[in-house]
Amino acid sequence: MEPQHSMATREEWFAASRALLAEEKAHMRAGDELARKRRALPWVKVDETYWFDTPQGRKTLAELFGGRSQLIVYHFMMGPDWEEGCVGCSFLSDHMTGIVTHLEHHDVSYVTVSRAPLAKIEVFRKRMGWTFPWVSSSGSDFNFDYHVSFTPEQLASRKACYNFTEQDVGIDEHHGHSVFYKDGDGVVYHTYSCYGRGDERFINTYAHLDVTPKGRNEASNLTDWVKHHDRYEDETRGGGDACGA
Incomplete structure (x- = not known):
């Protein structure tokens, strides 16, 4: 049309x-x-010692900073029983290629966190060709405490906190970003979180689509058209290469 x-x-x-x-x-x-x-925004001291499984062994939240004072965590939807990551989270994560190096040279570490076991995460990460750090919070309360994973009881009651609102979350995994700061004494503080459409600012594809005549061209949301990048068919590109091939 x-x-x-x-x-x-x-x-x-x-x-x-x-x-x-x-x-x-x-x-x-x-x-x-x-x-x-x-x-x-005011900061909240993180008193809990959260542990994560990483390719380099078990690490605490403080250790995920990697010697820097700031940490951005992306809460990626990939539950314990999932064989692959959420399509929308994968869409966002495609945009991290080339960015992490710049963040790290500006005193910011970046890590993706999911509840899936590390072995499953590594299989999917390699399939997608991603190089950014991705760790497992399996066995930790981290995802639950930062309101991106939900218990069977919360799902049954249709009452859980997501995006700062009590609501029927529908499924046991959701997405978001959380930001942390570590001071000179090693104390970690939670400084910011965003969820839902708050994550759109990290999806540069949308910034490009928003300046085109058809815009985002979505009937409801990104799942109308976004796929894992290895599942697109060439004909969906809607034409030849920009150089006329």
């Missing part, structure tokens, strides 16, 4: 674009202010 649009002269398009630019700048400045407020 062709996108709905009006027609204009080059001069009319330029004038309309200048008006839109003013709104885009206001939106950007509002985002800067939100980022400032995000950094100003």
